Amino acid sequence: MALLSRWGMKVGEAVAAxxxxxxxxxxxxxxxxxxxxxxxxxxTLELCLVLWVWIVFFGNAFIVRERDHVxxxxxxxxxxxxxxxxxxxxxxxxxxxxxxxxFLPTWDWIDFLKIxxxxxxxxxxxxxxxxxxxxxxxxxxxxxxxxxxxxxxGAPTDAHEIHVGEEG
Numbered sequence: 499m500a501l502l503s504r505w506g507m508k509v510g511e512a513v514a515a516x517x518x519x520x521x522x523x524x525x526x527x528x529x530x531x532x533x534x535x536x537x538x539x540x541x542t543l544e545l546c547l548v549l550w551v552w553i554v555f556f557g558n559a560f561i562v563r564e565r566d567h568v569x570x571x572x573x574x575x576x577x578x579x580x581x582x583x584x585x586x587x588x589x590x591x592x593x594x595x596x597x598x599x600x601f602l603p604t605w606d607w608i609d610f611l612k613i614x615x616x617x618x619x620x621x622x623x624x625x626x627x628x629x630x631x632x633x634x635x636x637x638x639x640x641x642x643x644x645x646x647x648x649x650x651x652g653a654p655t656d657a658h659e660i661h662v663g664e665e666g
Contacts, residue, residue, distance in 0.1 A: 510560035
């Protein structure tokens with residue numbers, strides 16, 4: 499499972515890096531068309547914006563780990579393992595439930611957007627915002643997995659610890 503997770507992380511990083519590379523090249527083309535050719539391309543700005551939305555939600559769904567998030571864990575770290583496990587279970591359950599509960603209304607809105615297209619790229623807005631639905635599903639599944647992992651193995655202690663003396 500760890501090998502599959504590392505492989506998935508590497509593929510996710512490669513996809514996000516490719517999107518970021520395309521966004522950067524599009525940005526350079528936008529600068530060239532605006533200041534050298536003096537005829538800006540309208541689609542370059544829109545493609546940069548679409549890629550940015552995809553990079554943010556794709557990256558947060560497939561690349562960003564729990565320990566990469568900013569956390570305020572003073573209370574969590576100050577309680578013994580029993581209450582810590584309850585806190586971890588409640589928080590994982592609430593996040594998974596909230597994201598799963600919001601999926602259908604969100605998908606209804608995203609599906610409704612199929613009638614609209616982007617201004618210059620002529621891509622259906624449903625396609626552009628479908629990454630948010632993927633984000634909802636993946637993150638809900640990750641927190642459901644966290645819930646069952648905490649239930650079986652106890653609350654994590656090292657993922658949120660502050661490592662004193664380490665240089666960042």
